[in-house]
Each structure stands twice: as structure tokens, then as C-alpha cells.
Amino acid sequence: MNFKRFARKWLRPGRATVIAVPYFWLLVFFAVPFLIVLKISFAEQDIAIPPFTSLLNYEDGGLLHVTLNLANFQFIFGDELYADTYLSSLRVAFFTTVMCLLIGYPIAYAIARTDPARRNVLLMLVMLPFWTSFLLRVYAWMGLLKPNGIINHLLMSVGLISEPLEMFHNTFSLYLVMVYAYLPFMILPLYAHLVKMDIRLLEAANDLGARPLKAFFAITLPLSKNGIIAGSMMVFIPAVGEFVIPELVGGPDTLMIGKVLWNEFFDNNNWPMAAAVATVMVLLLIVPIGLFHRYETRELEGKNV
Amino acid sequence: MMEAVAAAAPVQTGVQAHNTPYLQISGIFKKFGDNVAVDHVDLDIRQHEIFALLGSSGCGKSTLLRMLAGMERPTSGRIVLDGQDITHLAPYDRPINMMFQSYALFPHMSVEQNIAFGLKQDKLPKGEIESRVAEMLDLVQMRKYAHRKPYQLSGGQQQRVALARSLAKRPKLLLLDEPLGALDKKLRQQTQLELVNTLEKVGVTCIMVTHDQEEAMTMATRIGIMSEGQLLQVGTPGEIYDYPNCRFTAEFIGETNLLTGMVSVDEPDHVEIDVPELEGRIWIDHGITGPKGMQVWTSIRPEDVRLDRKPPATPGVNSARGTVVEIAYLGSYSVYHVRLPSGKVIKSMVPSSRWYEAGEEAPTWDETVYVSWRPDLPVVMTR
Amino acid sequence: MYNGNKLSPVLKGVLVAGFLFLYLPIVSLIVYSFNASKLVTVWGGFSTRWYVSLFHNEQILSAVGLSIRIALASATAAVVLGTVAGFVLARFKRFRGSTLFAGMMTAPMVMPEVITGLSMLLLFISMQQLFGQPSERGFFTIWVGHTTLCMAYVAVVVRSRLIEIDKTLEDAAMDLGARPLKIFFVITLPLISQAIASGFLLSITLSLDDLVTTAFLSGPGSTTLPQVIFSKVRLGLNPEINALATITVLIVGIMVVAANYLMLNAQRNREKAIAAAMRENENAQAGPPSSAVSSASA
Structure with a gap:
């Protein structure tokens, strides 16, 4: 049993403990909660503390009785409003992602093409808003976009417009602020991929007769595919469940599922409904999260080779 | 055990062990x-x-x-x-x-x-x-x-x-x-x-x-x-x-010419190997421990291959005729690539002084030459 | 990607436009924090009165205090757990449940916060029902939430650094007689210290900034800064918030610039030393060895 002795002596004990500590934490505080959400989504709202019914009841004969209440899900799938809200959330997240990509790609590309000495400064400038408060950055736009806000004031005092522009609490302000808030999450992974790219590949493409634009589409874009996917997922997934931006700058008719969940929970005190909304959202996001995870790990392992 | 069949004098290392290995x-x-x-x-x-x-x-x-x-x-x-x-x-x-x-x-x-x-x-x-x-x-x-x-x-x-x-x-x-x-x-x-x-x-x-x-x-x-x-x-x-x-x-250590053949004569004091690529035989002046008819490989180092314009004394044995297809001049010596009629290329390493001493011009591309070697130099291998 | 050429005008324009977009709102925020008028968007002359009133706002000050305490506590826990997790991800390639582990490591980074917040709250409620603990929501529950969120970020930073550093360094230490735990503290930890430091700072900012998860996990009497800001901002513009934002931007700006400067400087010194060693080496080969006088010794 040489192997066992060997393993015990200098492989196992340390290794198992080292894995167990973060594993246990994540299991208890991240994975298990989802099961609880699932469980409570099958409960009914109740006037109690906590405000929901129990799924398990012991009847007189000691018989365990499980009540699965599907009403919440029936409601979500039956009510058009919910369906519309999910669709609208996905749409907002999708177009936010596309716009972030269209704006972020040229910026990331330009930074990657800058000389290394100045590159660090530029990168720092992208990071800086990311490090300052998200909430305050959203707030900044409120002052700019309001009917009596800074932009309208400026334009009116210059005489370009006589009536304030409608830019606040509507779709325009929602998208603008969404793109603004999520842009750094797109730029950083894109930059990380572009900067690693060997410029000689482009030179070789040019040498073989490809014009710059052609070379970009044939070489640069495909090689930055992983960055595009990583950045897009980092924007898309949280954007689906975004609450702060639609709440503060979105229009009254803006339907976002994060806001609905928040309202069910905090305003209606309907915890089972909020749990059901969350469950459906997780199901919708499972594929993009899986995709993100796959590229994330592949990226790190690729470096390893 | 068919290994080291060529070891004429199975030399042991000078540092021969007189105790158990470390x-x-x-x-x-x-x-x-x-x-x-x-x-x-x-x-x-x-x-x-x-x-x-x-x-x-x-x-x-x-x-x-x-x-x-x-x-x-x-x-x-x-x-x-x-x-x-x-x-x-x-x-x-x-x-x-x-x-x-x-x-x-x-x-x-x-x-x-x-x-x-x-x-x-x-x-x-x-x-x-x-x-x-x-x-x-x-x-x-x-x-x-x-x-x-x-x-x-x-x-x-x-x-x-x-x-x-x-x-x-x-x-x-x-x-x-x-x-x-x-x-x-x-x-x-x-x-x-x-x-x-x-x-x-x-x-x-x-x-x-x-x-x-x-x-x-x-x-x-x-x-x-x-x-x-x-x-x-x-x-x-x-x-x-x-x-x-x-x-x-x-092949891994240094360069060599490798020839595939079949043992045709196996005597205690000499061995003959038929080599189709040479359209001739290799004659070796010591015995090997292998049966007749066995396939063997022979290694001849380029520096052991002699290059001549004149045909050797025993044609078809330890020699072959061919044409120079490549010459790599490396200063004190040159490596000649000689293609035999079978298509096999034999490399020969020739000191630059060889031609000067013989009073000849060095052979050039497409010249017909003869390669040959001494009977004690080829090494026979069974794997 | 850099080819030694100057940036084309088009790309320069892209950069200028991009940075204007990123920074104009922040600049406007700062400018109007010095506005004398109570109407945030109408300029009424220069004044620092909102800073004065900010520093007399008990509600904000106590929220800042709580937020900082939570941030320090969560960042510390996140760094410990995240470093261990990053090490596991980078060094133990496959073990039972490794797929789930890696998944649980990346998911918190992108999972919408309404979901994480709700699910953690429901966990704590269930725990309370089963074990009676935690008896109320507050510092502890927020700390757990933030730690879980931040450790994922720390793990990613630490993991990519660990993958960069040469694993044979750890082999060499083992070969020279150091045991695994000692190797981790004497070799690995010093080499990833910069990654850990940036993971810590990242955690601090994430925790200080978190609104949604906190809203689910906080109880009465534990109101963090983002919650106060949110409740004020919901009602409209507030010049005190402008002042607060200016101070935040200033602090973060100074920290980021300083960290960047220190890192660049260290890197530059290192490059100089390498260049010096190369030069010396050439000299030593050309001339007598005595010419190799140390000029770059630390």
C-alpha cells in the first residue's frame, strides 16, 4: 500500500482542507440559496413572518404532506405583462450589449494600438469610472438629462432649442445610461485580447495583399472573438436583471424584470412571487452564464499551455 | 539477446564498479x-x-x-x-x-x-x-x-x-x-x-x-x-x-549512413551481408551472434567512407559507384552526397587536404565516384 | 498590437470621443457640487456650502462609517477566501466537484444582483427558522453577501496571476526541502502579493458601491451609504450628493493614479536593472571581469 502511504503523507490532508474552505462557503452562501429560492417559489404568500407558507405539513397521522403551489409560475406564464417584461429585459440587455460592443470595440482597439507608455494611462482612465460608484455615475446623468437639466439649459441658453428636449425617463435615457454604465465591462476584456495580438499577423495579411479593412475583418475580428464573447456576457447577463438604472432614469413604461422582482419583494411583500420571478430569470440566464464560464476558463487554461 | 552484436571488444567503462551502485x-x-x-x-x-x-x-x-x-x-x-x-x-x-x-x-x-x-x-x-x-x-x-x-x-x-x-x-x-x-x-x-x-x-x-x-x-x-x-x-x-x-x-548521435541488408555468410571470423541498396555486399572482418538470413542494419559513419575516382580493388564488396549530387564545403573538410544507382545517397566526409595531397582536383557535381570503407568499420545492428 | 506607428487621426478621434463620453458626466457632477444654488442644474455662483452641510449630515456620516466597516471586513474575508479559491482553481486542475466549484466562482460576477440578493436573504431566513441564527439582518448578513460577491473577483485576479508565475519556482522550493504550506507562504504568497492587493482594493470598492444585494440583506438600523444615496436620489437631485460624489471621485482618483504610478515605477526600475545586467554581461565578456562594477545593485 505504498501509494496510500505516499498520498497520505504529502498530498491529501492539505489539499482537501484547502479546497474545502472556499468550496463550503460558496456551497452554503451561493448554491444552496438558489435551491431555497426554488423551494419558496412554490409557496404561497401568507400574512406571517416570514410571509410565505411552508411546503411541508405534518398531518395528524404523521403523514408528510407536500404542497407544491404552481400558481406563481402559472401567473408568470399566463400573464402577458410578465412575458412582456422578460422579453423587454432581454431586448434592453441585448441592444445595450450591441451598442457597448459598437462603441467599446473602437476604443479598446485604439488603446491597444497606442504606444505602451501611454497605454497604461489610457487604461487607467477606462478603469477609473469603473472604480468610482456605479450609483453616482447614474446620478450624474440625472442632472444632465432632466428637462431642466444641464444639457437642456445649455442648449436653450445658446438658442439652439426653445423647448427642453425630452431625454429623461424614457427609452433614450435608459439605453444611454445602460451603455454608459456597462461600457468599461466591454472595453476591458476586449482590450486584454487585442493587446496580446501579434501585429505581425496584420503585417503579414497586408503583405499578402489584404487592405487594412479587409485585414481587420479577416484577422483582427476573428482573433478577438473570445474577448467579444467575454465582454458581451459581462454586459448582457447583469443588464437583464438591472434594477437601479430603469428605476432612476427609465421611463414609467419601461418594463425590466429586475424592477418587477424588487417591487414584488419590497412593495408587495410577495416573496414567493419574487422567488418565482427570480427562478425564471435564472433559467433564462443559464445558457449565457454557461457560455461566459466556458470562455472564462478556456481563456485561463489557454494561457497555461 | 541480440544487442550489441557488433561489439568486437565489448569495452567496459574505465570507472568500473567495484562496489554496489550508488x-x-x-x-x-x-x-x-x-x-x-x-x-x-x-x-x-x-x-x-x-x-x-x-x-x-x-x-x-x-x-x-x-x-x-x-x-x-x-x-x-x-x-x-x-x-x-x-x-x-x-x-x-x-x-x-x-x-x-x-x-x-x-x-x-x-x-x-x-x-x-x-x-x-x-x-x-x-x-x-x-x-x-x-x-x-x-x-x-x-x-x-x-x-x-x-x-x-x-x-x-x-x-x-x-x-x-x-x-x-x-x-x-x-x-x-x-x-x-x-x-x-x-x-x-x-x-x-x-x-x-x-x-x-x-x-x-x-x-x-x-x-x-x-x-x-x-x-x-x-x-x-x-x-x-x-x-x-x-x-x-x-x-x-x-x-x-x-x-x-x-542516427541520433552524429551522422551516419544506414544500410539495410540480410546476413548471407556467417562465419566465426567474418560475416557477409547482402545489401540491395548497394547492389553488393558488406564484408565484415569479425563474427556476429546472429543466424543466417536475418535482417540487419549497418551503420557507416561519413568520416569512414572513402571517396575515390578510381574503382576499388574488390568491386561489389564494401564499395559502390555513384554520382556526386551535393557538396557541402565546411572548411577543413567537405561532405559529399553520392547517389548510388539504387537511389540511395551515401554521405562521405572528406578532409580538404585529401585532394591536394593526391595532386587531384576535388570531385564536382555529377562526377562519377566510388565510395568504399574498411571491413572493420561498419557496425551491425539488429534493431 | 502596437506597431511603433503613431495613432491614426481616426483612432485618436475615437479615443477623444470615448473619453469625453466617459468623463463628461463625472465632470458635470464635480462642477455642480460647487454650485451655490439649491437647484442643482442652475448655476448660482461658486460655493462650498454643500460640503459643509454634507459634513453635518449625521445620516450620511453614520452610513459612511458603516459602509467602511463592512467594506474592510468583507474585503479581508474575500481576500482570504478568494486567494485560496484562486489557488485551488490554478493549481488543482481536477478534483471531485471541480466543475461545480469553478462555476460557483464565475457566476457571482455576472449574476444579476436582484437574484443573488434575494436568494441570500431567503437563505438567512431559512437558517433563522431552522437554527435561530442569524437572529436579525444587519452587519453580519451584509458581510456574508459582500464577501461572497468579492471573493469571486479576488479569485479571478489571483488565479490569472498564479497561472502567469512559473510553477517550477514552487517545485524548486519543494526540492530544496520546503513543505507545501511553507512554500505557499514563503514563495507563492510574495509573488502574488500585488494581485492580492488589487483584489483587496477591488473588493473595497465593490462593497462600498453595492446597493442591490445590500438592500436585501440589511435590516433596520444598518443602512449603508449607497442605500442613503439611493433613497435621496430617488426623490430627485441633491447637491449634497454632488459633493459626496466629488469627494469619492477624488479619493478613488488619487488612489488609482498612485497605485498606477507605483507599479509603473517598479516596472521601470526593473527594466533598467535588467538592461544594466545585460550591458554588464557584454562588458564582462569583452573586457576584464573587474570592469563589471555593480551599478544596479539594490
Whole structure:
């Protein structure tokens, strides 16, 4: 049993403990909660503390009785409003992602093409808003976009417009602020991929007769595919469940599922409904999260080779 | 046993063992998943020996070295060092140290701290550590640089620090993984001799791993040739070059002409081999231990192949006619590629003085020439 | 990607436009924090009165205090757990449940916060029902939430650094007689210290900034700064918030610039030393060895 002795002596004990500590934490505080959400989504709202019914009841004969209440899900799938809200959330997240990509790609590309000495400064400038408060950055736009806000004031005092522009609490302000808030999450992974790219590949493409634009589409874009996917997922997934931006700058008719969940929970005190909304959202996001995870790990392992 | 059939005088190493081997590797086998990395290797190493494991990348030599260091665990087999079975000993409990290929100097520690690291793990008294570090710094002539960080050193200096660090604990066995692989060619040749001198001065037993045959030939007292996880041949540099026991060794060490043939005459004092590529025979002036009709391979080194304009005395035996297809002029000698009618190309290495002394013009492209060799020079191999 | 050429005008324009977009809102925020008028968007002359009133706002000050305490506590826990997790991800390639582990490591980074917040709250409620603990929501529950969120970020930073550093350094330490735990503290930890430091700073900012998860996990009497800001901002513009934002931007700006400067400087010194060692080496080969006088010794 040489192997066992060997393993015990200098492989196992340390290794198992080292894995167990973060594993246990994540299991208890991240994975298990989802099961609880699932469980409570099958409960009914109740006037109690906590405000929901129990799924398990012991009847007189000691018989365990499980009540699965599907009403919440029936409601979500039956009510058009919910369906519309999910669709609208996905749409907002999708177009936010596309716009972030269209704006972020040229910026990331330009930074990657800058000389290394100045590159660090530029990168720092992208990071800086990311490090300052998200909430305050959203707030900044409120002052700019309001009917009596800074932009309208400026334009009116210059005489370009006589009536304030409608830019606040509507779709325009929602998208603008969404793109603004999520842009750094797109730029950083894109930059990380572009900067690693060997410029000689482009030179070789040019040498073989490809014009710059052609070379970009044939070489640069495909090689930055992983960055595009990583950045897009980092924007898309949280954007689906975004609450702060639609709440503060979105229009009254803006339907976002994060806001609905928040309202069910905090305003209606309907915890089972909020749990059901969350469950459906997780199901919708499972594929993009899986995709993100796959590229994330592949990226790190690729470096390893 | 069909090996080393050509060994006319089975020369044994000068350092012949008069005691049990210092390091005994027996039946070491290692699998990664379904891939066999090291295939039942047996090897004995004597004390104070500098042994080189030579092979191309992926041949299993590095895995074998890592198993000696304890970084990998053999699937089966035994390693005994100086009477102690170390097969299952953890790396940090082994009296073995290693100089890593990229040196693996700790970047956040000075030269001095790097050398002292292993001694500190042994919890030696402070004074002892200091004096040993000083001794090591002197050994590799790096005293001046004791307080530098690794990145403030050149490649050659880093190599010396790595050597000092691995010698500081006075290991029973020193492992060198491509010791000079990270240096450029010019520096490498200069460092080879320096390294051997240091190792001999310390008198440590060494196993080095390299893919560079010149490095192995210059530095090692004995060489083991590895391919596909197997140890094919072990011997002194001279033995390996002059008496390769298989085609792989013959082609891996130096250049050679390899001819496939069939034993047609097998007498105690001579052997004849029919070689279709020559459209003739090879006649060898000693016997081999193989039956008639057996397929064998013959290796003839280019420097053993004579090039002439005149046909040899015994046409069809130990000679062939061909045309010059390629000439590589290399200063003091030239290598001629001669294509035989069968299409086989024989390389012949000819000293530049040969033609001058004979009062002839050197042969040129497309000239018809004859290649020939002495009957004692070809080496016959059965695998 | 850099080819030694100057940036084309088009790309320069892209950069200028991009940075204007990123920074104009922040600049406007700062400018109007010095506005004398109570109407945030109408300029009424220069004044620092909102800073004065900010520093007399008990509600904000106590929220800042709580947020900082939570941030320090969560960042510390996140660094410990995240470093271990990053080490596991980078060094132990496959073990039972490794797929789930890696998944649980990346998911918190992108999972919408309404979901994480709700699910953690429901966990704590269930725990309370089963074990009676935690008896109320507050510092502890927020700390757990933030730690879980931040450790994922720390793990990613630490993991990519660990993959960069040469694993043979750890092999070498083991070969020289150090045991795994010692190797981790003496070799690995110093080499990843910069990654850990940036993971810590990242965690601090994430925790200080978190609104949604906190809203689910906080109880009465534990109101963090983002919650106060949110409740004020919901009602409209507030010049005190402008002042607060200016101070935040200033602090973060100074920290980021300083960290960047220190890192660049260290890197530059290192490059200089390497260049010096190369030069010396050439000299040593050409001339007598005595010419190799140390000029870059630390």
C-alpha cells in the first residue's frame, strides 16, 4: 500500500482542507440559496413572518404532506405583462450589449494600438469610472438629462432649442445610461485580447495583399472573438436583471424584470412571487452564464499551455 | 539477446564498479493516463559519476528526472539511493537537489537568500548557513553579486546561482535539467567546461538531462540514450558513438549512413551481408551472434567512407559507384552526397587536404565516384 | 498590437470621443457640487456650502462609517477566501466537484444582483427558522453577501496571476526541502502579493458601491451609504450628493493614479536593472571581469 502511504503523507490532508474552505462557503452562501429560492417559489404568500407558507405539513397521522403551489409560475406564464417584461429585459440587455460592443470595440482597439507608455494611462482612465460608484455615475446623468437639466439649459441658453428636449425617463435615457454604465465591462476584456495580438499577423495579411479593412475583418475580428464573447456576457447577463438604472432614469413604461422582482419583494411583500420571478430569470440566464464560464476558463487554461 | 552484436571488444567503462551502485533505478514505469512516459527503465549510477540522459523532447527523460526528484510518482518500480529506498519519499525529504531548466530562482529573494533557502529548510544554525553560503558564492565566483536580485543578473550568472543553490545542501545526488538550455550557443560552450570543473571539484554525483548531444558528449562520463520512454543504450561517449546498439542511437548521435541488408555468410571470423541498396555486399572482418538470413542494419559513419575516382580493388564488396549530387564545403573538410544507382545517397566526409595531397582536383557535381570503407568499420545492428 | 506607428487621426478621434463620453458626466457632477444654488442644474455662483452641510449630515456620516466597516471586513474575508479559491482553481486542475466549484466562482460576477440578493436573504431566513441564527439582518448578513460577491473577483485576479508565475519556482522550493504550506507562504504568497492587493482594493470598492444585494440583506438600523444615496436620489437631485460624489471621485482618483504610478515605477526600475545586467554581461565578456562594477545593485 505504498501509494496510500505516499498520498497520505504529502498530498491529501492539505489539499482537501484547502479546497474545502472556499468550496463550503460558496456551497452554503451561493448554491444552496438558489435551491431555497426554488423551494419558496412554490409557496404561497401568507400574512406571517416570514410571509410565505411552508411546503411541508405534518398531518395528524404523521403523514408528510407536500404542497407544491404552481400558481406563481402559472401567473408568470399566463400573464402577458410578465412575458412582456422578460422579453423587454432581454431586448434592453441585448441592444445595450450591441451598442457597448459598437462603441467599446473602437476604443479598446485604439488603446491597444497606442504606444505602451501611454497605454497604461489610457487604461487607467477606462478603469477609473469603473472604480468610482456605479450609483453616482447614474446620478450624474440625472442632472444632465432632466428637462431642466444641464444639457437642456445649455442648449436653450445658446438658442439652439426653445423647448427642453425630452431625454429623461424614457427609452433614450435608459439605453444611454445602460451603455454608459456597462461600457468599461466591454472595453476591458476586449482590450486584454487585442493587446496580446501579434501585429505581425496584420503585417503579414497586408503583405499578402489584404487592405487594412479587409485585414481587420479577416484577422483582427476573428482573433478577438473570445474577448467579444467575454465582454458581451459581462454586459448582457447583469443588464437583464438591472434594477437601479430603469428605476432612476427609465421611463414609467419601461418594463425590466429586475424592477418587477424588487417591487414584488419590497412593495408587495410577495416573496414567493419574487422567488418565482427570480427562478425564471435564472433559467433564462443559464445558457449565457454557461457560455461566459466556458470562455472564462478556456481563456485561463489557454494561457497555461 | 541480440544487442550489441557488433561489439568486437565489448569495452567496459574505465570507472568500473567495484562496489554496489550508488543509485539504483529498477523497473521504473510511469503512465500519464494511457500514455507511457517511462517504460521499465533500469539504470545503475556510480558515485561521483556525471551521467547524461540524452534524447529528443518527449522521450521521457524529464519525467524520469522528475521521478528522481520526487515531483512525479512512478507507477511502478524502485529507486534506491545510497542504500535507502527513496521511491515514495516526498521531494522535500530526499537528499537530492535539482538545478531547474529555467533556473527557477526565486525572484523576490537575493542571490544570497536563494542559496540559503534550502539550508534554512534544514534549520541549520545561522553561522553554519552563512559560512556555507559564502563557500558556495566563492565556488561559483558570485560573491560580488550576493545582494542582487535574480533579474539583475545575466543568464550565465543566473545559471551559476542556480548551481550554487542546488549544491548548497550537499546533496547525495544532483539533478540537472537541461543545465545550459537557457543560454545562447556561444556562452553554452564556454560554460560547459566551467560547469564540469565545478561539479568535479565538488565531487557530487550527477544526472543531467539534455537534448543536446554535444553537451552530453562533452560533459558526461556516461550517457544513456532514451527514446519513447525506453533506455536504449548506456555507455561512455566513445562507446555510444563507435558502437551504437540500435538504429536510433546510430542516427541520433552524429551522422551516419544506414544500410539495410540480410546476413548471407556467417562465419566465426567474418560475416557477409547482402545489401540491395548497394547492389553488393558488406564484408565484415569479425563474427556476429546472429543466424543466417536475418535482417540487419549497418551503420557507416561519413568520416569512414572513402571517396575515390578510381574503382576499388574488390568491386561489389564494401564499395559502390555513384554520382556526386551535393557538396557541402565546411572548411577543413567537405561532405559529399553520392547517389548510388539504387537511389540511395551515401554521405562521405572528406578532409580538404585529401585532394591536394593526391595532386587531384576535388570531385564536382555529377562526377562519377566510388565510395568504399574498411571491413572493420561498419557496425551491425539488429534493431 | 502596437506597431511603433503613431495613432491614426481616426483612432485618436475615437479615443477623444470615448473619453469625453466617459468623463463628461463625472465632470458635470464635480462642477455642480460647487454650485451655490439649491437647484442643482442652475448655476448660482461658486460655493462650498454643500460640503459643509454634507459634513453635518449625521445620516450620511453614520452610513459612511458603516459602509467602511463592512467594506474592510468583507474585503479581508474575500481576500482570504478568494486567494485560496484562486489557488485551488490554478493549481488543482481536477478534483471531485471541480466543475461545480469553478462555476460557483464565475457566476457571482455576472449574476444579476436582484437574484443573488434575494436568494441570500431567503437563505438567512431559512437558517433563522431552522437554527435561530442569524437572529436579525444587519452587519453580519451584509458581510456574508459582500464577501461572497468579492471573493469571486479576488479569485479571478489571483488565479490569472498564479497561472502567469512559473510553477517550477514552487517545485524548486519543494526540492530544496520546503513543505507545501511553507512554500505557499514563503514563495507563492510574495509573488502574488500585488494581485492580492488589487483584489483587496477591488473588493473595497465593490462593497462600498453595492446597493442591490445590500438592500436585501440589511435590516433596520444598518443602512449603508449607497442605500442613503439611493433613497435621496430617488426623490430627485441633491447637491449634497454632488459633493459626496466629488469627494469619492477624488479619493478613488488619487488612489488609482498612485497605485498606477507605483507599479509603473517598479516596472521601470526593473527594466533598467535588467538592461544594466545585460550591458554588464557584454562588458564582462569583452573586457576584464573587474570592469563589471555593480551599478544596479539594490
